[in-house]
Amino acid sequence: MASTAMTSAGISSEAPRTDFGRVLEQRERRFAAALLAPAFLALLATTTFPLLFLVYTSAFRMDLAMPFTNGFVGLENYRVLLSDERFWSSLLVSLVYTGSTVALQVIIGLALALLVMDMKRGQGWFRVIAILPVVLSPAVVGMIWRTFMLAPEFGIVDFLAINAGLGSKNWLGDPTLAMVSVIAIHTWQWTPFAFMVLLASLASLPDDIYEAARLDRASAWQRFRRITLPLLRPAIVMVVIMRTMVALTAFAAIFTVTAGGPGTATEILNLYAYRKSFTELSIGYGSALAVALLIVTIVISGILFAMRRAK
């Protein structure tokens, strides 16, 4: 591995044969180590160490409210977890939330990108306005939707629903509607991301293939199905992978809007781990839930990466 990296890396690539070359190489290695050290020490301290400590805590009963019951319990937390209905329901909520938001983002984003691609004027509007939702804090987005958009009557969504003859709805109080609402909010905020990425890759597709297809009298649908979609596949898969990782660990936009409620209707696994640890102060079990979330993340990304390599 090192030798292939060397030739591609440039500077004094013919040197290693001589003593002088070896000295140079050693110096470069030391220089690299010095440059990397601060960042890698920080990453070890803020990611790897917490991970190990998390797995360690998950083997304890650690209840901040009742410290006298604390102690080593081995795999007990995981045994409890497997028969914990709230865990399974939060996992299901996570999967529904992730699956639906990612699908919606990709479908709407792609459709819109195809539409805007053909526009001669007005593309600039899309480029500027699409940026707005994605740069906002999900916490602020959640707060705005919870109040000015979804509040009964004067909230704009409810106002529109009333005028459309649907009547005023309890958008965040009804279990099903609350789930629909948090999915809609996430989709609102992140569809512009899919849109911008797909628009950028659409713009980079070669024109001549389409020219040839037109000469062959391929229909618009055929062109989309046989040319655009296969060429866009890498970009679509990338968007799916990135958005899946984020949706699985979404927090702020659900926390601010419903806090997982009503009941546990919108409680994704991430939120359950948080509530268990910091609201119910049962840190040991919360850690086990976080480890479960990590395993779910790894399994899902493993599947997605396998799909990416296939075909």
Added chain:
Amino acid sequence: MTARRFRIIALLGISTVFLLAWAFPIVWSVLNSLKTDTDVLAYPPKLVFSPTLEAYRDVLFGSGSILPNLLSSIIISVGTTIVTMLMAVPAAYALARLRFRGKKLAGFYVLATQMLPPVGIIIPYFLVLRNIGWIDTYQGIILIYLSFSLPFAIWLLVSYFEDIPFEMEEAAYLDGASRLKTLWRIIIPQVRGGIAVTVVFVFLNAWNEFLFAVVLSGNTVRPVTVAMFNFVSVEQTLWAKLAAVSVLAMLPVVVLGVVAQKHIVKGLTVGAVKGGGRR
């Protein structure tokens, strides 16, 4: 009506709907921040009203002012950005340009750290910080923010370092310049633009963070995203003030986002393109 004209009208209609849908919640918050509570609660919603800056005056200078929280947000974001850049620039240069064993592994490690769910980081971190008394301190928050800002900054910077031609460095070495001097005098000036873009994104992510902030903040350190909750309680919601605070929390990131408009796709997809392709 010809099919062509129909197509154009449909296109225009769909475009308008989407542009409105994306812009409206933000514009609506701005409008509400300029209203009185009575006007915010009016039914049907008021588009025309006499604007007032009262809500801003209250949240900034009234009792329970959010100025300290805005200051908190600024200290956290600026602090995170400085520390991140000091570590990420050298690391990214090494990963992009130097030869050493285990380089691919190092790059992969940086990417893999991003797989960790934040909630899995904050639980053990909370325990550690509680033990050393770093809850509700700037150093505590800034340190843990490195967990997401560093991998991001390193990968974004690597992509910029890779664009510089090797000849520049070679010429400097032949002139007898040391490696550090070359990096500082020759390379860094070449990636000024990339560094600026990275600064924007790191600042933006730190400003927007919520989960770590909500766990680690207290009376001393409480960024505006957390302090927002002061305006909504079970008893009452201070509508106009909440709108004003939301607008203040949005303002810096919207400005930065629009300024960095051209780089936003690259900033959003960094790591995925490169690292993902390698795996």
